[in-house]
Amino acid sequence: MLTSVLLLADSRLPSGGHGHSGGVEALVERGLLADVNDLTCFLNGRVRTAGLVVGAFAAVAALSRQEWPRWDWERWDAALDVRTTSSALREVSRAQGSALRRTVRLAWPDDPGLRGLDDIDQPHHPLVLGAAVAAAGGGHEQAAALAVHHLVGGAAAAAVRLLGLDPLRVTAAQAGLAPLADDVTAQAASIAARAVADDDSDLLPADTTPMPEIMAELHAAEEVTLFAS
């Protein structure tokens, strides 16, 4: 089980994540994120808001296994749609979800949860990730942790490429954020468990901050960028 789950944590997993900066590129271009300290601040804010949301949805998807086959993927997919204000970010999440689905459907071809996701045209990334963690034998807390891990890892890797930051110091910054990420993960997993038990998506978090939402639209309108988002 551990090996399978670690496969999903690997940044080399072919799911298109390398093409996205998690909002870092737009900030770097404007001089608003320039060094490791700025990156640490950025990740701290993102983990507590976007991290809580993607973690909760990944955990929900991992819990779907208990409820299958009466699980309604479309409802939970729509619940993430109404929490993703920016249409640019909805497209990013769906594109990455589709890319990840291609990979994990081939890896776990007989998994009923992943097969159920075929009903959605382009599922959101956290739902595919959570369903894949369940297919790999992991639990909902691990699904939440992986969603937060990818949010942090994608942004950190992009910052290294865009700013030429010292990868050792960036890794140290990520290690420093791990206790916060663990707290957010536990919170996301517990909210998700309650939402699934009560069958109520309105219990899921919708925490957000204005800069990433505004920057997402400005970035999507730029003609030449290194990263798609």
Next chain:
Amino acid sequence: MIARTTLWAEAGGRIRWRATPPLVPRRTGPDEVHLVGAAGGPLGGDELTLEIQLAADAQLTIRSAAATIVQPGDGSAGPARLTVRAQLAAGARLHWCPQPTVVCDEAELHTSLRLELAEGASALVHERIILGRHGERGGRYRGELRIDHAGAALLRHTSVLDGVDPGLSGPAGTAGHRSLTTLCGVGGEPRPTGCSPNGERNGLRWATHQLAGPGWLRLALGGTCGTRGTRR
């Protein structure tokens, strides 16, 4: 302080209310009321609720007479809470346009604006949060915007602001900006004209989002000054 005020509006301009201070409405036009602050605050620990019922084809604009200044209560009081719930029947239109809310240093405000629109109803929401008075950095704010349209969820959006927290006042949060303006139109409400949907200039950054349903949301970050031109 715990207070609850209920407003009813019907087609043809009939408006009634049952009010508890500090949320006291005063009629200021055929389809318009102003909320008049009839007490100081809100302070930490206050729980204020405004219920709004719009019958079929009712039109109502709600403004406030002055900015809301949120100040800290005594340390154990917890956040000030303001909940606004509006139900709109078919053909009704609500324009929610209060004056800015200033969250002072050390203060904490949690707001919840919940709109339920029937098919054929429309709403325009215009709110502005300012972090701190002159020379302050501002307190903490959680603002939930929750909109259902024709029985389906349209938007779940909880803005989290903090003028002091490095994670939330930095590049992932407000990036040093001190005000957040939220403009949201639902159910065929036209988008504002007169400036481009997205942009950055004069210390402002804004974007207009097409929601995953019949509505749009404009978010704008800026400084603490400037007029809002609320008469539209």
